[in-house]
Amino acid sequence: xxxxxxxxxxxxxxxxxxxxxxxxxxxxxxxxxxxxxxxxxxxxxxxxxxxxxxxxxxxxxxxxxxxxxxxxxxxxxxxxxxxxxxxxxxxxxxxxxxxxxxxxxxx
Amino acid sequence: xxxxxxxxxxxxxxxxxxxxxxxxxxxxxxxxxxxxxxxxxxxxxxxxxxxxxxxxxxxxxxxxxxxxxxxxxxxxxxxxxxxxxxxxxxxxxxxxxxxxxxxxxxxxxxxxxxxxxxxxxxxxxxxxxxxxxxxxxxxxxxxxxxxxxxxxxxxxxxxxxxxxxxxxxxxxxxxxxxxxxxxxxxxxxxxxxxxxxxxxxxxxxxxxxxxxxxxxxxxxxxxxxxxxxxxxxxxxxxxxxxxxxxxxxxxxxxxxxxxxxxxxxxxxxxxxxxxxxxxxxxxxxxxxxxxxxxxxxxxxxxxxxxxxxxxxxxxxxxxxxxxxxxxxxxxxxxxxxxxxxxxxxxxxxxxxxxxxxxxxxxxxxxxxxxxxxxxxxxxxxxxxxxxxxxxxxxxxxxxxxxxxxxxxxxxxxxxxxxxxxx
Ligand SMILES: Cc1cc2nc3c(=O)[nH]c(=O)nc-3n(C[C@H](O)[C@H](O)[C@H](O)COP(=O)(O)OP(=O)(O)OC[C@H]3O[C@@H](n4cnc5c(N)ncnc54)[C@H](O)[C@@H]3O)c2cc1C
Ligand SMILES: [Zn+2]
Numbered sequence: 271x272x273x274x275x276x277x278x279x280x281x282x283x284x285x286x287x288x289x290x291x292x293x294x295x296x297x298x299x300x301x302x303x304x305x306x307x308x309x310x311x312x313x314x315x316x317x318x319x320x321x322x323x324x325x326x327x328x329x330x331x332x333x334x335x336x337x338x339x340x341x342x343x344x345x346x347x348x349x350x351x352x353x354x355x356x357x358x359x360x361x362x363x364x365x366x367x368x369x370x371x372x373x374x375x376x377x
Numbered sequence: 378x379x380x381x382x383x384x385x386x387x388x389x390x391x392x393x394x395x396x397x398x399x400x401x402x403x404x405x406x407x408x409x410x411x412x413x414x415x416x417x418x419x420x421x422x423x424x425x426x427x428x429x430x431x432x433x434x435x436x437x438x439x440x441x442x443x444x445x446x447x448x449x450x451x452x453x454x455x456x457x458x459x460x461x462x463x464x465x466x467x468x469x470x471x472x473x474x475x476x477x478x479x480x481x482x483x484x485x486x487x488x489x490x491x492x493x494x495x496x497x498x499x500x501x502x503x504x505x506x507x508x509x510x511x512x513x514x515x516x517x518x519x520x521x522x523x524x525x526x527x528x529x530x531x532x533x534x535x536x537x538x539x540x541x542x543x544x545x546x547x548x549x550x551x552x553x554x555x556x557x558x559x560x561x562x563x564x565x566x567x568x569x570x571x572x573x574x575x576x577x578x579x580x581x582x583x584x585x586x587x588x589x590x591x592x593x594x595x596x597x598x599x600x601x602x603x604x605x606x607x608x609x610x611x612x613x614x615x616x617x618x619x620x621x622x623x624x625x626x627x628x629x630x631x632x633x634x635x636x637x638x639x640x641x642x643x644x645x646x647x648x649x650x651x652x653x654x655x656x657x658x659x660x661x662x663x664x665x666x667x668x669x670x671x672x673x674x675x676x677x678x679x680x681x682x683x684x685x686x687x688x689x690x691x692x693x694x695x696x697x698x699x700x701x702x703x704x705x706x707x708x709x710x711x712x713x714x715x716x717x718x719x720x721x722x723x724x725x726x727x728x729x730x731x732x733x734x735x736x737x738x739x740x741x742x743x744x745x746x747x748x749x750x751x752x753x754x755x756x757x758x759x760x761x762x763x764x765x766x767x768x769x770x771x772x773x774x775x776x777x778x779x780x781x782x783x784x785x786x787x788x789x790x791x792x793x794x795x796x797x798x799x
Binding site (some may be wrong): 271272282285286289290293305306308309310312313314315316317318319322323324340343344345 | 639686691692727784
């Protein structure tokens with residue numbers, strides 16, 4: 271079972287306590303944007319086989335949203351971090367790069 | 378290089394008798410395993426049901442046989458060999474009903490067409506209505522199906538009980554209010570579908586190349602020229618990606634993105650028991666579905682995980698949820714032991730409908746997004762994809778399933794019609 275540490279309340283939460291929320295760090299496009307931008311924001315996904323940054327909600331705990339870095343091919347969790355950031359923290363990126371030298375980095 | 382022997386003998390009762398007299402030593406390999414040629418007219422990536430069916434109808438309907446099907450593992454080893462084999466065509470939207478009904482009707486004669494027993498069993502399929510909301514939804518589907526020429530009906534709880542004596546129609550949480558019934562829905566043998574198409578493709582002179590992973594896609598001037606594989610470079614005039622859960626990876630190699638996410642879907646089977654249920658039952662509200670295989674195992678489909686996953690195994694708690702739902706629907710299965718559990722990587726689109734489409738790369742086509750429910754579609758999907766690849770433009774079956782529908786807001790919304798993974 272997937273276990274993630276909620277950075278908001280510090281609890282090690284089982285998957286059953288959490289709700290997955292899809293790809294993290296999507297840039298939101300709304301009125302005034304082009305069709306391409308809106309489509310990409312709504313539907314196009316990186317969907318990598320490997321390092322993935324994603325949103326989770328501690329639904330049956332503190333109720334807060336947070337972000338996680340996880341490998342979709344092995345289910346290894348690299349770390350979790352607060353949701354109020356535009357990109358994964360540098361130290362987490364460095365940690366992933368050390369473990370996965372072939373990783374192309376956060377784009 | 379010596380030419381590989383191709384399957385040439387017909388399977389029949391006479392062949393069986395003849396081989397019996399010679400100790401069954403004369404059977405040929407069902408398909409050849411040649412080394413790749415330098416170039417093909419068409420390369421299909423992915424030897425699942427959809428890829429093999431595409432190759433088959435390219436040959437059968439369009440006379441294109443200089444074709445290779447490239448598979449990284451073994452043929453049928455993806456979702457095609459991992460699914461619970463439900464076949465139905467009771468979808469809500471017209472484009473879906475058209476392609477799924479085309480597929481279902483091709484299944485009716487597929488064994489004869491391929492000269493390979495795919496064990497199509499149109500034993501009847503019930504989708505239970507367990508809330509008033511669901512009942513209204515299914516009544517709407519029955520009406521839509523009537524207009525689409527798909528034979529379905531709404532049946533009473535008593536009729537449900539008659540068809541499925543082991544069901545508990547009074548349900549502790551959700552009594553059964555009726556069911557959407559498709560009399561000619563059912564199941565088929567999944568491996569046999571892949572093997573039958575593979576054998577027929579090989580007999581037409583096509584090359585099925587297993588243990589060969591596609592690692593890159595080459596192009597010149599915006600048009601595809603070939604693929605890089607673990608067995609070297611292979612040139613191609615046209616390429617079709619038919620790789621289900623791995624579509625995002627192939628798209629990345631070709632330089633575009635897809636409205637697709639890969640998640641795990643799992644299934645399990647019980648120990649074999651005597652025949653007790655001769656229809657397929659889907660209970661979408663409580664979330665579970667079940668049929669009985671010819672071996673006697675109860676075949677059970679679970680739920681998808683909500684997060685991106687390529688591991689071909691699902692979360693354990695989904696098994697518990699599924700079994701809880703089925704035990705309240707079929708109390709007599711509560712003491713059955715479960716034998717095996719497995720997962721597959723399904724390719725989910727935003728509107729839960731597939732893509733059969735041209736791509737931003739010229740002469741490169743994609744067929745994917747069948748998600749949790751594409752086994753039933755294999756013959757129709759292969760038919761439509763072959764048409765698209767042969768002519769370069771989609772025919773009527775594929776036209777609505779292009780990848781640009783998301784930009785234009787032309788969704789083919791089946792997420793409501795199919796509340797359960799199947
Ligand atoms: C548990 C489960 C239950 C299901 N139940 C049902 C059901 O009851 N009814 C129904 O209609 N559908 C069901 N489905 C869905 C159905 O199985 C799929 O939609 C269908 O089999 C997809 O077929 P395919 O040919 O597109 O993909 P696959 O059979 O997955 O074939 C794709 C092939 O591409 C190969 N490949 C991937 N990447 C590469 C590469 N780089 N190079 C070369 N080859 C590559 C893979 O190895 C694989 O063999 C279920 C799925 C699962 C997982
Ligand atoms: Zn928390």
